[in-house]
Amino acid sequence: METKLVTLNLGVINPTNLDDYIARGGFQALEKVVRTGQVNEIVDALKASGLIGRGGAAFPTGLKRELAIKAEPLHAWPAPANVPEPYRYSSAFVVCNADESETGTFKDRWLLEGDPFRIIEGMAITAFITCSTVGFIYLRGEYLLAYARMSKAIEMARARGFLGKQIFRDDFEFDIEIRRGAGAYICGEETALFESIEGKRGEPRVKPPFPTDKGLFQRPTVINNVETFANIPFIALEGAEAYRKFGTAKSPGTRIVCVSGQVNKPGAYEIEMGTSLREVIFNLAGGLRANRKLQAVLIGGAAGAFLRPDEIDVPLDFQSLAAVGATFGSGAIMVLDDTANLHGVLYRIARFFKDESCGKCLPCQLGTQRQFEIIARMGQAQPVAPLLRELGATMRDASICGLGQTASSAIVSALDKNLI
Amino acid sequence: MNESLAEIIARWSRVGRAGLLPAMIEAQEKLGWLSEETLTQIATGLNVPLAEVYGVADFYARLYTHPVGKIVVRVCDDVPCYLAGSEKIVATLEQRLKIRVGETTPDGQYTLEVVPCLGHCDHAPVVMVGKHVYEKVTDANLASLISDHEKVGSTQKAVGSQEG
Ligand SMILES: Cc1cc2nc3c(=O)[nH]c(=O)nc-3n(C[C@H](O)[C@H](O)[C@H](O)COP(=O)(O)O)c2cc1C
Ligand code: SF4
Ligand code: FES
Numbered sequence: 001m002e003t004k005l006v007t008l009n010l011g012v013i014n015p016t017n018l019d020d021y022i023a024r025g026g027f028q029a030l031e032k033v034v035r036t037g038q039v040n041e042i043v044d045a046l047k048a049s050g051l052i053g054r055g056g057a058a059f060p061t062g063l064k065r066e067l068a069i070k071a072e073p074l075h076a077w078p079a080p081a082n083v084p085e086p087y088r089y090s091s092a093f094v095v096c097n098a099d100e101s102e103t104g105t106f107k108d109r110w111l112l113e114g115d116p117f118r119i120i121e122g123m124a125i126t127a128f129i130t131c132s133t134v135g136f137i138y139l140r141g142e143y144l145l146a147y148a149r150m151s152k153a154i155e156m157a158r159a160r161g162f163l164g165k166q167i168f169r170d171d172f173e174f175d176i177e178i179r180r181g182a183g184a185y186i187c188g189e190e191t192a193l194f195e196s197i198e199g200k201r202g203e204p205r206v207k208p209p210f211p212t213d214k215g216l217f218q219r220p221t222v223i224n225n226v227e228t229f230a231n232i233p234f235i236a237l238e239g240a241e242a243y244r245k246f247g248t249a250k251s252p253g254t255r256i257v258c259v260s261g262q263v264n265k266p267g268a269y270e271i272e273m274g275t276s277l278r279e280v281i282f283n284l285a286g287g288l289r290a291n292r293k294l295q296a297v298l299i300g301g302a303a304g305a306f307l308r309p310d311e312i313d314v315p316l317d318f319q320s321l322a323a324v325g326a327t328f329g330s331g332a333i334m335v336l337d338d339t340a341n342l343h344g345v346l347y348r349i350a351r352f353f354k355d356e357s358c359g360k361c362l363p364c365q366l367g368t369q370r371q372f373e374i375i376a377r378m379g380q381a382q383p384v385a386p387l388l389r390e391l392g393a394t395m396r397d398a399s400i401c402g403l404g405q406t407a408s409s410a411i412v413s414a415l416d417k418n419l420i
Numbered sequence: 421m422n423e424s425l426a427e428i429i430a431r432w433s434r435v436g437r438a439g440l441l442p443a444m445i446e447a448q449e450k451l452g453w454l455s456e457e458t459l460t461q462i463a464t465g466l467n468v469p470l471a472e473v474y475g476v477a478d479f480y481a482r483l484y485t486h487p488v489g490k491i492v493v494r495v496c497d498d499v500p501c502y503l504a505g506s507e508k509i510v511a512t513l514e515q516r517l518k519i520r521v522g523e524t525t526p527d528g529q530y531t532l533e534v535v536p537c538l539g540h541c542d543h544a545p546v547v548m549v550g551k552h553v554y555e556k557v558t559d560a561n562l563a564s565l566i567s568d569h570e571k572v573g574s575t576q577k578a579v580g581s582q583e584g
Binding site (some may be wrong): 158302 | 440502503
């Protein structure tokens, strides 16, 4: 069954009409947070809600805010002169990661195009509790409609006093700037994204320091995925307990899954955590075409893992997925029926990582290249599994960032599950 | 918007080097690609060494430091689009435009690219023609999609393109 917690306005409101959003309770959460000024209470509510980031790395959202707030007193204010003048007076930064480029993922575009004010509200609440006056949305360059809608939404929110100076009280100001990407998957990695905003090549930094301590312009930064921000108004307004009514005890809330591939009704669906993969594929997404059998499911994106047909009763929550060697990743669910050419699929995954490796560290730069070559000449008799496994282990252990660390995961999972 | 390049650079210079990527994106939207002359102007205006400006421009797949066709045709050939037949779309476009992937037609009209997931996988296969996104592309409507662009925009319904 579909659930509407984050997506309740989608297809209902006109995304270019702020009154529509307000009529459905919009900006009440921001008003409540700002007028009561209960910063600790909101951080506690976010922690108690159990909300985990939806961008793939699965970090607790409340804790991220707490860490940034704790780091701020250790930094000079205003910021040193190497920070651009317009941003020097912001104690921290709020960044929305809207670079969505993971294979098979389109949920953030859906949210940005369909309910842009909710994202603004989630960011503004975060800005208030972290004393940030400046926020950025880093938006995938190809998302032109989302760019238009989001730009318009920011303008309208500003005109009505939900952004800008004196938001619900004299001493709260916050504004948002959009930055567009230009075709680099790696810029979705948080520190690469900061480098990109700073006008540099989008190469990941070595962590630590973590973004909550030294993020954008080396200042404390809260960076979240679009869907994560979209969850925040509900928790701020209704509280942790109401939120925990959705999902499972260890994975509360909902999740937007993006179903694509060989199903009758591909699309983005919001489900409660714990809904089974079978329910998603055969009920929400309308099942397979007539007389087709399931071959495999690729879950989590190019950086995800394959599941066998006998594994699709797995409940979709962080813990159950881990138990079958998979992750939620970006929420992508790609369905392959028995007509799909699995080799062609692996070829594209390998090509993706080879093309998108930023080249900063050798294991990933060479490893993704080698992996692609091996996959490309697969089927020519010689056994490649041991080579692929060895390469995969090297990339996983020795790469700087998540791209190299996960570049082999789908391919190795296909080996592990005897799909090839 | 009909700003000059100088105006674009002036607007972004208020944030210095942090204005580099947006200035390049907007310059390219205006001029089609980033020539040495354009990049030199940006480098001077934002006070960033030209070599570093090139280093950044080269990093991003959608920034072009060489001339490209007036219209860039981007065919998604990532996993969901592949499952929906993108290989065929690439082949048809190569035939029709008489160029290979990565090349530009001799009249400078089209450049053909194969790109990773465009985020419209629920309506695969997907092709971007200039600023317009086309979903559920078939071999049959591909022809009109390209030729209509030679005239005034397309009669095909484009989704995800910029409004207004
Ligand atoms: C190669 C790579 C690409 C990523 N791309 C994205 C992305 O497009 N969107 C996103 O939200 N997170 C992406 N991430 C995860 C971010 O680094 C970061 O963890 C996330 O934005 C934090 O937000 P969250 O806590 O709300 O999940 C990517 C990570 C890696 C390693
Ligand atoms: S792991 Fe790959 S993408 Fe990440 S920093 Fe190293 S080379 Fe770049
Ligand atoms: S795979 Fe083509 S749009 Fe996602």
